[in-house]
Amino acid sequence: MNTWDYVILIGSLAAIVIYGIWKSRKGDANDFLRGRTQWWTIGLSIMATQASAITFLSTPGLGYEEGMSFVQFYFGMPIALVLICAFAIPLYFKLKVYTAYEFLENRFDIKTRWLAAFLFLISRGLAAGITIYAPAIVLSKVMGWHLDTTILIIGAIVILYTVVGGAVAVSQTHKLQMGVMMGGMITALIVIFYYLSPHLSPGEAVQVAGKMGKMNIIDLEFDPGSKYNLWSGLIGGCFLALSYFGTDQSQVQRYISGKSMTEMRMGLLFNGFFKIPMQFLILFIGVMTFVFYLYVQPPIFFNQVEVEQVRQSDQADKLTELESASTAVFEEKRDATNEMVEAIRAENPSGIDKAQERIDRIQEQEAEVKSGVIDLITSVNPDAETKSGDYIFITFITQYLPVGLVGLLLAVIFSGAMSSTSAELNALASTTAVDFYKRRINTQASDKRMLGMSRWFTLGWGLLAVWFAHMASLFENLIELVNILGSLFYGTILGIFLVAIFIKYVKGHAVFIAAILAEAVIVTLFFLDKYDIYNMAYLWYNLIGPALVIVLSIILQSMWPGGKEPQSNNP
Numbered sequence: 001m002n003t004w005d006y007v008i009l010i011g012s013l014a015a016i017v018i019y020g021i022w023k024s025r026k027g028d029a030n031d032f033l034r035g036r037t038q039w040w041t042i043g044l045s046i047m048a049t050q051a052s053a054i055t056f057l058s059t060p061g062l063g064y065e066e067g068m069s070f071v072q073f074y075f076g077m078p079i080a081l082v083l084i085c086a087f088a089i090p091l092y093f094k095l096k097v098y099t100a101y102e103f104l105e106n107r108f109d110i111k112t113r114w115l116a117a118f119l120f121l122i123s124r125g126l127a128a129g130i131t132i133y134a135p136a137i138v139l140s141k142v143m144g145w146h147l148d149t150t151i152l153i154i155g156a157i158v159i160l161y162t163v164v165g166g167a168v169a170v171s172q173t174h175k176l177q178m179g180v181m182m183g184g185m186i187t188a189l190i191v192i193f194y195y196l197s198p199h200l201s202p203g204e205a206v207q208v209a210g211k212m213g214k215m216n217i218i219d220l221e222f223d224p225g226s227k228y229n230l231w232s233g234l235i236g237g238c239f240l241a242l243s244y245f246g247t248d249q250s251q252v253q254r255y256i257s258g259k260s261m262t263e264m265r266m267g268l269l270f271n272g273f274f275k276i277p278m279q280f281l282i283l284f285i286g287v288m289t290f291v292f293y294l295y296v297q298p299p300i301f302f303n304q305v306e307v308e309q310v311r312q313s314d315q316a317d318k319l320t321e322l323e324s325a326s327t328a329v330f331e332e333k334r335d336a337t338n339e340m341v342e343a344i345r346a347e348n349p350s351g352i353d354k355a356q357e358r359i360d361r362i363q364e365q366e367a368e369v370k371s372g373v374i375d376l377i378t379s380v381n382p383d384a385e386t387k388s389g390d391y392i393f394i395t396f397i398t399q400y401l402p403v404g405l406v407g408l409l410l411a412v413i414f415s416g417a418m419s420s421t422s423a424e425l426n427a428l429a430s431t432t433a434v435d436f437y438k439r440r441i442n443t444q445a446s447d448k449r450m451l452g453m454s455r456w457f458t459l460g461w462g463l464l465a466v467w468f469a470h471m472a473s474l475f476e477n478l479i480e481l482v483n484i485l486g487s488l489f490y491g492t493i494l495g496i497f498l499v500a501i502f503i504k505y506v507k508g509h510a511v512f513i514a515a516i517l518a519e520a521v522i523v524t525l526f527f528l529d530k531y532d533i534y535n536m537a538y539l540w541y542n543l544i545g546p547a548l549v550i551v552l553s554i555i556l557q558s559m560w561p562g563g564k565e566p567q568s569n570n571p
Helices: 003-023 029-033 040-050 051-065 069-074 076-096 102-107 109-142 147-196 202-213 230-247 247-255 259-294 306-309 316-345 350-378 388-400 407-442 447-471 476-502 508-530 538-559
Strands: none
Touching: 003 051, 003 147, 003 230, 003 407, 029 306, 029 316, 040 147, 040 230, 040 247, 040 259, 040 407, 051 069, 051 109, 051 259, 051 388, 051 407, 069 230, 069 259, 076 102, 076 259, 076 476, 102 109, 102 230, 102 259, 102 407, 102 476, 109 147, 109 447, 109 476, 147 202, 147 259, 147 407, 147 508, 202 316, 202 350, 230 247, 230 316, 230 476, 230 538, 247 259, 247 407, 259 388, 306 316, 306 350, 350 508, 388 407, 388 538, 476 508, 476 538, 508 538
């Protein structure tokens, strides 16, 4: 990195932190836990909470490797947000809640409130560690820092302004972070098109990507084992979004800060309008990175740390042979791509098909070379990470972006880490403070005491997130790992809320037992899939979970003598 890259990176991050602390300097406990913001700040804050560093590392990698299919994951979101605006927001606004789980005690009992809050704390606490771990990989790779040291540095920065400013600092910094993130990604796409301009136009680049199976935006096939198709996105994605935006405190906390119900709804719907285009853009950048590497030879393996270990071992000669084979395959693939482009320009369908068949054969050879590299890497280091998708976009950034833009794109990644992690820590702290500390430990806590304890809880959750980041290891794709973690718990939480809102005769004991049973089933399904005993895409957990809670709640309630059960709101 050049000096200007460091100046832009450090300057951007410092400005965001200082701005957040300054804007929240006069806050009380209410501001720390909930805040008060305008609808457009709410909308940007909701988007920024989701747009973690993982988004800008893993999503382009998904686009590069699998194409645009992941965008279907978000197709159910607008439907979910409309439903939340219609049913959940009026309840939260009427009750003036600090957390979503306060409503559950009002409707059921304290143990159901604590169960939902506990499931949230588990899922979001783990996710907070991952959102720290992801950018730590980047910084350790780019700057050569030790990974554990990098995790500590990132964690300390995020904890600092979240402990000081709480919800107000989180919402205010999100505005700047979204500006940096979107500006940086658009700049990256412009640079990619600039590099491609001697070879093909943007329209031709899209056509080439489409012929190579990367513009697969919609898959109409109904397949429960398929991770991403129209049906899993509309149905599973809708239920995941219902739970995430309607019951996850990290999201609920963003829009309950609205001054009126209208502002809460407008802020949430703002996210519904712009989230899919944003994810489309980020995936599209990954697809265009794929096209870029059709003309510029990519690394033989994007995780260069693992490659260098092989190069320093007694297997270096075999690596050299594979690199020569990779170069030959790349040159042949580039020729075939040029052949396809000429056929596209000549509007020659048979020529396009011929070039496409040739590319398919070459990609089989490419896969064989990659398999050989992975075998070589694992022979040197059996514990080596063999998934390199999260390294694709950062490799492009560090190797091909001009001076200054490298720092800007790294600022994008770290802004993502700061935005999502700060929101998660603030939500974890508010849930702990309101749902557990004030409800059970110190029911008469003063405003000053709640502010102090909320800061201590923020610090505690921050340290736990840093610890989990130390324990984490790369999954097949980090953004998928976050969504899988959510899908394991969100369905059960959503089921509790759906029963609370729509099935009035079901009481607390029935829904409490039903939720525990449903969560046990979801975890069992996950392990059956993990060990290839039964195949089911994780998005469907978000439908199965609430369905089980609803059905089991109704059955259990009907089994109670007289259809009634003992009910108490007291712990």
